[in-house]
Amino acid sequence: MGLVEGISYNLRGLWFALKTPKLLLLGLLRFAAIVLITIAASSLILVYHQEILNLIWTRPESRWVLWLWRLLSWFLSFILVGVSAVLSYLISQVLFSVFIMDFMSRLTERMVTGQVEEPHKVPLLKLFVYLVKQEVPRTILPVLLSLLLMLLGWLTPVGPVLAVISSGIMIIFLSWDSTDLVPARRLIPFRDRFRYLGATVLFHLGFGLLFLVPGLNILFLSFAPVGATLYYLERYEATKKNDVPRRTS
Numbered sequence: 001m002g003l004v005e006g007i008s009y010n011l012r013g014l015w016f017a018l019k020t021p022k023l024l025l026l027g028l029l030r031f032a033a034i035v036l037i038t039i040a041a042s043s044l045i046l047v048y049h050q051e052i053l054n055l056i057w058t059r060p061e062s063r064w065v066l067w068l069w070r071l072l073s074w075f076l077s078f079i080l081v082g083v084s085a086v087l088s089y090l091i092s093q094v095l096f097s098v099f100i101m102d103f104m105s106r107l108t109e110r111m112v113t114g115q116v117e118e119p120h121k122v123p124l125l126k127l128f129v130y131l132v133k134q135e136v137p138r139t140i141l142p143v144l145l146s147l148l149l150m151l152l153g154w155l156t157p158v159g160p161v162l163a164v165i166s167s168g169i170m171i172i173f174l175s176w177d178s179t180d181l182v183p184a185r186r187l188i189p190f191r192d193r194f195r196y197l198g199a200t201v202l203f204h205l206g207f208g209l210l211f212l213v214p215g216l217n218i219l220f221l222s223f224a225p226v227g228a229t230l231y232y233l234e235r236y237e238a239t240k241k242n243d244v245p246r247r248t249s
Helices: 003-020 019-048 047-058 063-113 124-155 160-180 179-183 190-199 201-212 218-238
Strands: none
Touching: 003 019, 003 201, 003 218, 019 063, 019 218, 063 124, 063 160, 063 179, 063 218, 124 160, 124 190, 124 218, 160 179, 160 190, 160 201, 160 218, 179 218, 190 201
């Protein structure tokens, strides 16, 4: 049930955003930021592809091994583009998307409940710093860990297993990056929010499965805060409101 529910809320969030002009605009802004930075980073890496390849293996003179060198060249290009895509997502997340995600979550909460519940008003600069600090344990470290496992998987015999594990870890934490927006904004302690993630791993796995769809993954990532906020307000807060302690200030 958790997997199906996760997929359902991701799709519901996308549909809800497409029907709401403000959410649609914010999602498209996030989508554009991720795509433009990814293209720029990939182009930069491909420009210096030959230099990077020469550092690993200079082009051989023998025709008997030249085919192996060309195969390595294509494989290196694939790896570099994949790495640049992940790093571009992290860069866009910190510089642009963090604030946009919070704004999308606030707008969704206001449309559903009529107001945005938060302990107190926070200055804009302080809010931005707070949101970026939340990204370190919530997304940046897990995604880099998943990327490291994926790279190790390409170099070890247990590569297929590590690839599946790393992909699972990545999409779970990318999902949590969206579902954690509301409780983080309400200053719920990190240990309680992380415990909530542990209790809903299947939901987060299902929510993030759509992030693995080639071509559409960036679109689903861009509008994920909407579906995640709907889930938190409808499923979590409605039934477990008294189970999670809150801090007031």
